[in-house]
Amino acid sequence: MEFKGVSRRNFIKTLGITTALAATGTIPPVLYASERRLVTYPEKTELLLLTSSPPQLETPLKYFRELITPNEALFVRWHLSNIPTSVDLDTWRLVIHGNVEKPISLSFDDLKKFEKISYTAVIQCAGNGRSFFEPPLFGGQWLNGAMGNVTWGGVRLKDVLKSAGIKTGSIEVVFKGLDKAALSATPGFLKSLQLDKALEDDIIIAYEMNGQELPMLNGFPVRLVVPGWYATYWVKSLSDIEVTVKSSESFWMKTAYRIPDDPCGCVEPGTAPKKTVPITRMTTRSLLINPEDGSRIKFGQPIELMGVAFSGGYSIKEVLVSVDGGMDWRPARLGIDIGRYSWIQWFYPWQPTKPGTYQVMVRATNSIGESQPLDGLWNPSGYLLNKIERHNLIVT
Numbered sequence: 376m377e378f379k380g381v382s383r384r385n386f387i388k389t390l391g392i393t394t395a396l397a398a399t400g401t402i403p404p405v406l407y408a409s410e411r412r413l414v415t416y417p418e419k420t421e422l423l424l425l426t427s428s429p430p431q432l433e434t435p436l437k438y439f440r441e442l443i444t445p446n447e448a449l450f451v452r453w454h455l456s457n458i459p460t461s462v463d464l465d466t467w468r469l470v471i472h473g474n475v476e477k478p479i480s481l482s483f484d485d486l487k488k489f490e491k492i493s494y495t496a497v498i499q500c501a502g503n504g505r506s507f508f509e510p511p512l513f514g515g516q517w518l519n520g521a522m523g524n525v526t527w528g529g530v531r532l533k534d535v536l537k538s539a540g541i542k543t544g545s546i547e548v549v550f551k552g553l554d555k556a557a558l559s560a561t562p563g564f565l566k567s568l569q570l571d572k573a574l575e576d577d578i579i580i581a582y583e584m585n586g587q588e589l590p591m592l593n594g595f596p597v598r599l600v601v602p603g604w605y606a607t608y609w610v611k612s613l614s615d616i617e618v619t620v621k622s623s624e625s626f627w628m629k630t631a632y633r634i635p636d637d638p639c640g641c642v643e644p645g646t647a648p649k650k651t652v653p654i655t656r657m658t659t660r661s662l663l664i665n666p667e668d669g670s671r672i673k674f675g676q677p678i679e680l681m682g683v684a685f686s687g688g689y690s691i692k693e694v695l696v697s698v699d700g701g702m703d704w705r706p707a708r709l710g711i712d713i714g715r716y717s718w719i720q721w722f723y724p725w726q727p728t729k730p731g732t733y734q735v736m737v738r739a740t741n742s743i744g745e746s747q748p749l750d751g752l753w754n755p756s757g758y759l760l761n762k763i764e765r766h767n768l769i770v771t
Contacts, residue, residue, distance in 0.1 A: 395687040418590040420447045425515050426500045429453035429554075433520035439511070439664045439683055442711070442720055443495065444523035446584050451592045452500050452521060452606065453681065454564050454627075457555040457614050459688050462596055469535075469597065473549075476540025483582070483596055489530035489538075492579060496602040496716035497685045498525050498609060500652050501632060505757035507764075510644055512757040519662055524683070524718045527600045541570070543722040544620045548573040550599055553612040562626035566603070566608050569573075570618075577716070581615060581642030602716040603688025604655050605758075607632045628653055633756070640759045641752035648754070657687035658761035659747055661694055661721070661739035668766040679728040680707075684739035685718035694721040700765070701749070707737075729771040735766045736768035737761060 415419040416432060425431035432451040438444055447520040464483045472478040501522035505514055514523075534549065549567045556563060570580070581600045582589065589595040594611030603609040607627070623629070633638040635648035642648050661684035674676060684691045690712060695704040710720035727733060751762040 379522065379612065386657040388478045393521075408450040410671035415649055416451070416592060418447060419451070419592060420445075422448070422521060423452070423518075425517070428456045429458060431488040431515050432580075432592075433517060434523060435520060436662075436664055436667055438523075438683070439662070442524065442713070442717075443585060444525055446525075446587060446590055447592070447617070447624060448501065449498070449523040449525060449584070449590075449593055450521045452515075453554060453592075453611070455554040455561065456557045458592075459465045459553040459595075460591065462553070462591075462612070466522065467596060467614070469614060469616065471535060471539040471616045471618075474542045474545045474620050475536075475618050476542060479539045480533070486530060486535070486580065489534045491528060491530060493526060493583070494602065494716060495524060495526045495713050495717050496600065497522060497657070498606050499523075499657055501605040501607050501758045502756070503668055507760060508753060508757050510628055510753075512755065514707075514757055526585050526687075527579060527581040528586065528600075529579040529581035529597065529600065531576060532580055532599070535580060536573065536616070539618070541618055545570050547619045549619055549623050549625070550603065550608075550610040550613060550616040551615040551617075552594070552598075552610050553614050564610070565623065565625035565627055566610055567619075567623040567625065567628055568608065578732050584771070603657060605632075605657055630640060632758075634754055634758055641754050644753040646755075654758055658759050659689075659739050659745045660689075660761045661691075661737045661747065662764065663737055663766045665674050666768060669769070671769045671771055672727065674727060674730045674770050677724065680723040680752070682721055682737055684721055684737075686739070686741035686745060688708065688715055689721050689741040689743050689745070691714045692742050695738045695740075696721075696723040697736040697738075698725060698727075698733050700757050701736050701763075704738070730770050733768045733770060735768055737765050738765050 411423045414424040423430035430451050432452045434448050438448040461568045468480045470480050503517050503521035506516040547567050579600045580597050582597045597613050599610045601695040633651035633652050634654045635642050636652045663682045665681050684694050694707040696707050707721040707723040738747050747761050747763050748765050
């Protein structure tokens with residue numbers, strides 16, 4: 376497969392232009408949030424550019440007004456610069472090997488012979504919202520657009536693993552995609568799951584997004600989907616699965632994507648944790664989507680605030696809204712619930728009583744009582760952001 380309407384040559388040319396701009400300083404390697412601009416990549420609508428090589432593209436908030444995020448609007452986040460730009464399904468294979476009874480090599484058609492399952496799940500970069508941390512942190516300066524809500528279709532990972540026969544003594548499953556590092560010294564992108572996690576029913580090898588094939592930039596032909604967990608585990612363009620008898624020594628497990636080993640995953644701002652663990656489950660979050668922060672509203676005209684709320688595999692029980700900076704909280708109406716991994720929309724009718732600036736705040740609570748802190752909890756990687764955000768609406 377090549378990008379629809381875009382040749383591989385033209386895609387590489389596009390990457391080359393933006394990479395050259397970054398190298399000359401026209402586009403900084405990591406942009407500040409206020410400096411972002413809209414760009415169009417193959418199979419994608421206009422998205423906000425963070426970096427061009429590897430591509431990091433953020434979804435504008437307007438696309439979250441819908442329950443399901445369109446494929447062309449879903450954010451893009453790669454770690455290595457040599458990403459696949461075309462895949463020939465006649466020769467592509469998914470290899471399962473390691474501590475198994477019989478290594479297997481599955482074609483795309485072979486994979487589709489397993490039972491298909493589908494569900495809707497939020498995909499979210501671990502660094503979503505990093506630009507809001509104080510003090511500021513190094514890394515991609517995402518606003519709130521490194522996420523989306525997608526209906527995934529594919530096959531259970533456990534069915535594929537069991538077809539190869541898992542041997543006694545296996546403890547972990549390691550995943551590798553088609554992306555490669557430009558320099559030999561850069562570690563390849565490998566992620567792993569403990570075997571018991573890998574065998575959960577809801578972890579799938581997805582070949583569909585919203586009923587269509589995956590866009591190349593989102594991991595065509597297949598990607599891992601680990602619902603409720605951050606997207607670092609959702610390996611794109613999956614090509615290799617290894618069952619192992621020892622823990623992974625991958626840089627992306629042992630060094631990167633780790634948080635402080637304490638209940639909040641946080642430390643005092645500016646300090647370093649004594650011990651860390653790999654990041655896993657997403658925190659509870661809620662966002663005001665419409666109207667956006669800073670919007671002007673006509674006095675005397677009633678409006679309906681709306682947004683989304685989600686948690687790491689637990690349904691949202693309640694969303695509270697304050698229009699006076701947190702002094703008074705009222706319940707919002709929740710929209711249709713399409714599953715515990717999906718986000719849910721919330722709605723709050725409001726008519727301002729006088730002109731002025733109103734500070735809107737939103738707080739969600741999930742089914743096991745997890746909610747959101749008033750102030751941001753800090754860690755040196757800029758992960759787990761879920762503080763109650765403050766949005767200013769101007770009534771004139």
